Structures are given as structure tokens and as C-alpha cells.
Amino acid sequence: MTHSPTQSLLDTIAARLGAAHVLTEATDIAPHLAETRGLYRGTALAVVRPRDTEEVAFVVGTCAAARVPVVAHGGNTGLVGGGVPFGGVVISLARLDRVRAVDPLDATITVEAGCVLANVQQAAEAAGLLFPLSLASEGSCRIGGNLATNAGGTAVLAYGNARELTLGLEVVLADGQVWNGLRALRKDNSGYDLKNLFVGSEGTLGIITAAVLRLHPKPVSKATAFLGLPSARAALDAFGRLRDRLGPRLTAFEYVPRFPLEVVLRHLPGAVRPLAGDHHSYALVEISSPAPDAAEELEARLGDLIEAGLAEDAVLAQSEAQGSALWRLRESLSEMQGFEGGSIKHDVSVPVSRVAEFLERASAACEAALPGVRVCAFGHFGDGNIHFNLTQPVGAEKAAFLAEWPRFNRIVHDIVHAMDGSIAAEHGVGLIKRDELPRYKDPVALDLMRRLKGALDPLGILNPGKVLTPEDGGPEAFPAQGVAGRAVLGKVTAGPPGTAA
């Protein structure tokens, strides 16, 4: 056996975690090297699987002492390359999967970072309460990753992002110290807000190991409808009316223009056209009520909208199964888009009042830039968050289309920026948007971010090269060829000096 510094480091970790929890075989670590969509593939010295916070702290402290980078992994379902390791040690939090406590009176749940989101939802449900965070990957993503990326999803309108659902955190810091901020307080002004610094920092400022989360009362009734709309402007006005009238009872307003709906109807097995006629666009609307009146209320509101000319037609789900079928149309959009060829994707937000204007401007600009391109934009209209995706022209070559990604980034992100929006709305920055930030982010904000990174991770060992560009440029942020060919790409860097395997 070698006595290289790397081996010595791994031996030290194995002595504490057990050799079975220090994975170095290529087949064992492969799932932790790749990004979900195959945009990047990295490299790692090992994947280690601590079982509790103390072991995470030990691993981080040991790696910090050896100047070896660490990347925390939950379910590795992220969409921005934030979890791709470029050397160093991957810390899988999958074994920290206990629900530590549920307190119905307090309406809180205390969970470890490795809990699968669906399990958190179920534990809340079992206590008669609701944990509203909900997104497509909820069966495999883990709550630590949801918090590290400030996940959004379909329940943000009424309940907020992951950030707004977080009351307290436990975090392993860059030097292996543990910050115990596991408080279940609704009011606490005893110093700076540390919690929100870690939420959404994508593992670059600390590793979240546990959290106290807010639960909400379970709605007594829910109702779902599908609306046919004459325009995006009408969608905006319809949304405004519903929100002002319903307040927090309006729990979803998802926007689906005609093209993405047609794509889903064409490719999704068993999909049924929800409305007979054709409309410019559609909205999936959901009401949740603490009384048994959701269907009645939604029916009345749909009548208002049709009378006001803001909706042309509408259907109210008459059963839970019908409601689920409508949601299935919405949730299948991203996947079904793949059947139409290559997709160039943008996860952006603008002020809610400007969503219609954004859709018009960005669609026109993209269609002018590439005749035949099919705008497949949909999303969380009520949050101002649009997944502004582009489907390749019919008959175009996929790889050639995907090679246009940087050009469309520029077109779409320039418009978003001009409208005071965000080029990274709910998926985060990770690697894929890292080199876009300096172009669009206020330089003062970027400077503040660098100062915070320097203050909390002076050695730069926490998920280096993500969110902020490291001084050496780090791995390539834009995987142009990787996207085009789904090839194994990303500039694979070796571990830091003295650790190369």
C-alpha cells in the first residue's frame, strides 16, 4: 500500500467512519461524479458516507487540514452542476436520514440533511400537518440539498421557497466546527441572520447537516382548474385578480402556452386534452382552503374571469383523479419536451408584473435570432419564474442547435437583466451559470459575495469553483460540447498539490 498523503487522508477517514463508508472504486463513485442531465462529469478521490453530524465535522476538519476540497451530496438531483466534484472528497449525506422530531403544537419538524424530501412530507402528514415544499424530484432529492439550493417548486406562491420554510440549521463549517442553530423560534433578533447565509449557498459556505422546518396546517379542501387564456397579458390580469381575492388560498398559478401543452398531449401516454378548443395559453390554478369550500370558491372565481374576458374557457376538476391528471400535464412538460429534439433551457425570473412583457420580448428575440425555433416557455407564473426553454426547429440537427446555447443565453439573459430579473431563479448558479454572474450581477454584490466566501471558507475547500469563479478559473463553466454530445466533459482538474491520487 502507498503512503501518499491522499491514502493517509482516506485511511484517517476510514478509521473513523469504517472502511465500508469510504468508497474509492470507480463503479461505486461513478453516480457521484456525473450531473443529472449528463452535462458534466468530474472526478473525486473518494465518496465518504458519514452517519452523523460529528462524522461530517470530522471529515471536513480532516480534509481542511490536508487542504483537500469537499463537495456535499444529497440526492445529486441538482440541475446546475453544483454537485459535480473536480477532485477532492464527496461527502454523501444519505445516511443522515433521521427525522429527529415532529412537534405538532409548534408546527415544526427537525430533520437531518439526508432525509428524502418525500419522507419529510410524509412525516409532516403523519402528524396531521403539511410540509409544502414540492418539486419534481421529491422522491429522490434530499432536504439538505433543497436547503443548500433554496429550492422553489410548485408551492412557493403561498408558502415561499425553502428559505421561508427554514427556522433553524445545523451546519458544519469549513474548518470542521459545528454551528448549532437548530432553533424553532418565530422571532429571534439575537444577532446576525446566519441561517439565510447558508440557505442557498450551494455548499460553498458550509454543509447543512440538519434543519428545523416550518409546517403548515393541512388544507381542508383543495380544488384544481385548467383555464384557456387569450394572451399572456390576460394571464397576468387573471393572476392578479385571483391573488387579490384569494390571498394565501391561491396555492398555484402555473402557466402553459399552447406549444408546450401540445407537446405533452402528443407524447405523454394517456394524456387527455383538458379543454375542447384551442387557446393562446393555459393556466393550472389550485386553491387550498382551511374550509370545505375550495371547489365552490374556485368555480365562482372562474365565472368572474370568464365574465371579465380574462379566461375563454375553464374546467374544474371534479375529482382528485382529475386534478392529478391536470397536474400530470404540468409536471411532464420538461420531460416531454425532449421528444421534440434538443432543448436550450433558462431558469429565469422577473417581477410578477412583467412576466407577460418578458414572454413577449424574449420570444420575439429568440424567434428572430433563429427562424423556426420553438419557444417552449412555461412555469411558475405567480412567482415571476419562467422556465424559458427553446425547442429546436423541426428537422434541425440537434447538436448544431445545442451549440447555440451560449448565443441564446446572451439573448434571454440580456432581456432578463434589462427587466431587473434574475438569470438564476430557482435552480441556483452552480457551475452552469457561474461565469454568467460577473456579466449580470452588480459588481458590488459580487464583491460582497467574495468577501463572505473569504470570511467563512478562507482556504476555499468547500465546493470550490461553484457559484463564484475561483482565481485559477476552475473547471469550465459552460459545457457547450457536453450539452451537444452528452459527452464526458468539464475540465477535470486534479486534486490540490500533494493529494493527487
Place this chain on the structure above:
Amino acid sequence: MTHSPTQSLLDTIAARLGAAHVLTEATDIAPHLAETRGLYRGTALAVVRPRDTEEVAFVVGTCAAARVPVVAHGGNTGLVGGGVPFGGVVISLARLDRVRAVDPLDATITVEAGCVLANVQQAAEAAGLLFPLSLASEGSCRIGGNLATNAGGTAVLAYGNARELTLGLEVVLADGQVWNGLRALRKDNSGYDLKNLFVGSEGTLGIITAAVLRLHPKPVSKATAFLGLPSARAALDAFGRLRDRLGPRLTAFEYVPRFPLEVVLRHLPGAVRPLAGDHHSYALVEISSPAPDAAEELEARLGDLIEAGLAEDAVLAQSEAQGSALWRLRESLSEMQGFEGGSIKHDVSVPVSRVAEFLERASAACEAALPGVRVCAFGHFGDGNIHFNLTQPVGAEKAAFLAEWPRFNRIVHDIVHAMDGSIAAEHGVGLIKRDELPRYKDPVALDLMRRLKGALDPLGILNPGKVLTPEDGGPEAFPAQGVAGRAVLGKVTAGPPGTAA
């Protein structure tokens, strides 16, 4: 005229702001040197009154270059000595009082830091919306101070603290740079959360000059009731039932034990006893509904509570005037307490589920420590936030009683700490709780706070000596004699080297 460095600094500022906006006369600056309750009095070289963000930035940059501290002032209504200057320049933000924009469709308002809170509320109201932040000093406090202290108040239960109402900020940094984070986005994961770092930092990390705030739909109906309760435990169960049933429609659950109610009834002119019999304690409950059903709903809920034995009696306000009269009882508690002699005050929080237990333990401990002391604890029960105040024993000497403040701090804060609570729930740390923090705050958290302070204000010129203890110990944090005698106290420090007037 002198050419001292101080005079030179003030001349430079006057050349930019105009001499009329650089105040140095004792009578002009006096209101900015004292804390509301007279607990501290400080000193300042000048009070300057910039008219816009650029002028604030100029003042801070100029002071930073001269190594002169700055303290930002809004309405100077804080309760923890956070605004008391100990040398340096006070920057009054009173002239930055414009409402820059209201966007009803977006449900946002953009305001400058010097806007009086009541004016923000009114501007929202004029647009048909609600800005829910509400507290006793709303007629004179300014929104910049509300955000700098993450103000709480009476609407936190449904709408959150000031933090949860903030979408974007504009902040002047310690070196005079301006961070423009005035975004109106519901989702933005394009980097670290800078906003929440400044909210609640009490002017020690940056000076907030403007903000984009969330507005909410105005409730269609509201209803208020006053409940007589058999115990604090019953109050907790009643709260849990109402919250689970009403969700965000429950907009207030304020707790008032018998003693504070008797104090108000005794001293408040025109106060009317809301319920005929005597009860262990009382709750002021408010429902706000997007439908016209608030009174009907609240009446039904009160029936449930009485049937379940959780409430002994209840009265539902039959008019807006009756509702206001009930709120007036609640809002007068703090002031009326003064008629009973000296008050030792604690602004604390515990998990909601433990409020009843806290009240029992803390009351017993205080009564054992000083026979005859009258516990006058009340507050935002639903937020777990109790103003655990103590009224002197009948016939005791006020000054002698107030001299016990540090001893009662220890008793009450020890219990709060043991219950995973916060010793600074909604008023902040400022000066009065600064030296308590090292005793109760996780040392890792304190270390993180120091690192953040060092990263954002390396020269330590922003409101020095507040929240964190400076290396030289700074001014005295606990104004024991000051409280006792309402004397002019606080260790008055001179300006930094080279600037003493």
C-alpha cells in the same frame, strides 16, 4: 476657526450636503444622543442629514477615510440603545422619505429608509393593498430602522417579521460603496442571500437606504374577540386549535394574564372591563378573511373553544369601535405598567409549544427570588414572544428594585436559554443585551458574526460597540444606574484619535 481634522471632516460634508444639514449645536443634536427610555445618553461630533442615497454614501465614504464612526438614525425609537452614538457622526435618514413606487400588480412598494412606517402603510392602503408591519411606534419609527432591527409587532403571526416582508434592499456599505439590491423578485437564487444579512444587523454591517417591500391583499373582513382562559396551558391549546383551523386567517393571538389586565383597567382612562368575571388569563384574538365571513367564523371558533373547556368566556367585538377598544387595552399594557412603579423588562422568545411552561417556570423563579414581585408578562403568544416584565413589589423603593435588573436578567435569561429560546426576540441586541450574548450565544455563532463584521466593516466604523463587544470593551452595555435614576449615563467615549472636538 480651527482646522482640526474634525472640523475639516465636517466642512467636507457641509460642502456637499449644505451647511444647514450638518448640525453641531447641542440643542439640535440632543434628540439624537438619547435613547427613548432615557437609559443611555451618548455624544456625537455632528448630526448630518443627507437627502439621498448618494449623499449617504458620500458621508460614509468621507467618514471612513477619516476613520470616524457613523451611526444611522431613523426615528430613534429603538428600545435597546442601538442608536446611541458614542462619538462620531450620526446620519439621520429622515430626509430620504420618498415612496419611490407602488406596484399593485406586483404587490410591492419601493420606499426610502426615512419613510415613517405609518406612511408606508398608508401608501399601500391607497393602492388597495396591505403593508402588515404594525407596532406601537408606527407613527414615528422609520422603515429603515424597522428593517435594520427586523421589527416584529402584532402582525407577525400571519405575515412574518420585517425580514419576511423584504424583497430587495439598497445599502450603503462601510466604505461608501452602494449595493443596489432593489429587486422585486419572488425567486432569485443568483448568489448568496445578501439581503437577510443586512436586515436585523442594527446598522453594524451597512446602512439601508431603500427597500422593496411585499404587500398583501387587504382582508375583506376582520373580527376581534377577547377570551377568558383558565390557564396558560389552555391558552396554548386554544392557540393551536385556532391556528390549525384558521391557518393564515388567524392574524393575532395576544396573551394577557390577569395582573397586566387589571393594571390597564386601573390606569387607562376610559378602559372598560371586557368580560364580567375574573379569569387566570386572557387572549386577544383577531381573524382576517378574504371573504366577508370573519365574524361568523370567529364566533364559531369561540364556541368550539368554550365547549372544549379551553376558554371560560369570550366576547366578540360587535363593531370596529369595540374592536379598537380591545386592541387599546393590549397596546396600553407597556405604558400603564409604569403607574405601578419600576419595571424590569425582558423581550424573549421560546418555541411556541413551550410558552406556557416558560411562563410558569420564569414566574415561579422570579417570585421566589423577590417575594412580592409582580410578574407582568404579556405578548405575542402565537410567535412564542413574551414581554416578560416585572413590576416592583407594592411599597418597594423603585431605585432599589431597578438595581435588581441584572439579577433578574440572569434568572429569566437562564430559563430562556435552557428552553432553546432567544434573549432578544424582537427588539434586537443593541447595547443593552450586547454583553449578555457571549453568555448565551453559541460561541461558534458569535465567531461567525465577528467574521462577518470583519469582512463587511473591516475598519469597524459602522455603529461600533453595538451587537458585538468591541475589543476595547466599548461603552458600558448595562446601564444599571441609568435605569435606576434615569440619569445621563453610558460611558461617554471621545471620538477616535485625531477627531476629538
